[in-house]
Amino acid sequence: MKYIDEYRDGHTARVLSERIRDIVTRPWTLMEICGGQTHTIVKSGLESLLPKEITLAHGPGCPVCVTPLELIDKAIAIASRPDVIFTSFGDMLRVPGSSKDLLSVKAEGGNVRMVYSPLDAVKIAQQHPDTKVVFFAVGFETTAPANAMSVWQARKLGLKNFSILCSHVLVPPAMEIILSSPSNMVQGFLAAGHVCTVMGYEEYIPLAEKYKTPIVVTGFEPLDILQGMYMAVKQLEEGRYEVENQYSRSVKREGNVAARKLLAEVFETTNRKWRGVGEIPNSGYKLRESFSDFDAETIFEVAHIETQESPLCIAGTVLQGLKKPHECPAFGVQCTPEHPLGAPMVSSEGACAAYYHYGRMHAQSNLHKAV
Template identity: 65%
Template sequence: MKYLEEFRDPELARRLLDDIRATVTRPWALMEVCGGQTHTIIRHGIDQLLPEGVELIHGPGCPVCVTPLEVIDKALEIASRPGVIFCSFGDMLRVPGTDRDLFRVRGEGGDVRVVYSPLDALRIAQQNPDREVVFFGIGFETTAPPNAMTVYQARRLGIRNFSLLVSHVRVPPAIEAIMTSPDCRVQGFLAAGHVCSVMGVDEYPELAERHRVPIVVTGFEPLDILEGIRRTVRQLERGEHTVENAYQRAVRPEGNPAAKAMLADVFEVTDRAWRGIGVIPQSGWRLSPRYRDQDAEHRFQVSGITTVEPAECRSGEVLQGLLKPNQCEAFGTTCTPRNPLGATMVSSEGACAAYYLYRRLGLPAAPPPARSLPVVPLEASPVA
């Protein structure tokens, strides 16, 4: 298959669904890790077409959504300072901090600019040598290499007025945290193909073996998702728990060696806080000592900011797969895309945004009770 339409062929989808129905003999709960996959599932109604008993649980795969509140507040503090040009992708501007967002900062006179690449921010720094330029670097393994390359280029070109506010996170430790949670119901994973196109699949076999769960690397079109589900269900029915690559057109087992080398040079692995979840050990990156002077958090001395998540927002439970968006009492009422309580309603990859956009508005008869967060039983440690 070479063309987009072929990855949405209804006849091929029907055959895959028939195969899944013929395979399933008992209930199974699968988690798609990527927010892009969540939007494909909800947009095309894949979860509603699956045989009864096969449940798709939405995971913490939206990079905007898992950016912790304290990092958002650090961004707001830096962006509000005189002489700073704060650059970000557009989907971060409406993510609520404690009492405002980047749009509000811009309305109050802050120089907040939307860019389409971190290299755009680097060019702005070259053009404005008398001002500090900060790029908001968020995301999973997919967006980390270009951000690392930009820091590397700034050092190589001697551009001293450029820095990076880092909030990069890694998928495998998140899977580990999900599987060790006492509330976990996940029996198999659809792994994000774009993450694996960078990092390869080396980190997944140990997870699959230790937790006895199949992990299938999957793409983002409807047929990709259905093929990933088909392979995962087949493994579960056979009692297997291996790693399969169902996205070979983009993912090589070793990943992208050049991108991995750049990550190893510019970043180092560290503990990271995930919004609504808590601190997950070794789940993120920070700039390595060689590049520490380009770390905006250190440059602007904002490491002491602490925050408290709003009690009425249950996005942490959504991100952990413990709650469907329309099971939250605030969904579609006090929380909408125009007036969001949390990032899952704002981001283009957020599960709450997907449910709202594609009109999954109906509430179940008995929404789950509120839970205290963080649910993942991890001991918090400071994020340097």
């Protein structure tokens, strides 16, 4: 496919790999933030093209994975109500809550629907004026404009039966938590290119300076990622710590100004709990007071819910880049995409799912250990 195949060319990948080998003189640890990048790395076998000096840590950039268990349980409680049509992106439906997932609610008779866009949920609300329609608004800054638009559009249409269960998370505060941790091993970041198409990359500049860590805004195709790694390693070897933009074909320094304007109108930042990581100050969006009529958490009074995580799942350490998925004893044994214990095994952006789908040898070695 045009403009995609060019970024998957094996010969160019080997050239970029050689360039990294030519400049590297000592060990460096890089973290790719986004789960989409993790999937590309594992699917394309990019780690096998890197010199032994380069270690990759996989970051927390999978919105499905970091959505807190409380929110999943709240979604399940709302979706179980007979007066509700609950809408969500597909991969949220299989994320395990404390006792079940949203697909189980559907199987039990709940009106749970998979939609591609929050704007589809608004249409459903128009078609069913006597039923409450709720959209599960998860995601990073990339998804936020569509969710903001849905609320803005619902208000414009005068809809009283549409609301969102909001669990938006923001990337830069999570990067700061990783960099400020005493156990941090990350020396350079590949920032998530798609997040930066919306937000630009100005807010990364103070982070790079404060923590003396290079940050390269990077795309999602194999050659994007290899080039991003090359740029990060070059900075590290030269003692620089700047923000550079590998993904310049889609990312502008200021991002998408129109989208950011609507985000500022609809949302405000709030402290947000990340599953497996804990609460991070100012790391999420919530609806502004002026849009509180569309806040499902307030409408359905689901504030007090007891949760229970699987004791076997080590998703928290995986999401912080401290352990690889196959280092979990449950990986590929008790935890598989068919029977996931944690969200990273469910999502199309989850690191555990990537290792399972594209790195079966790890699963088998664990299986042998289990036997």
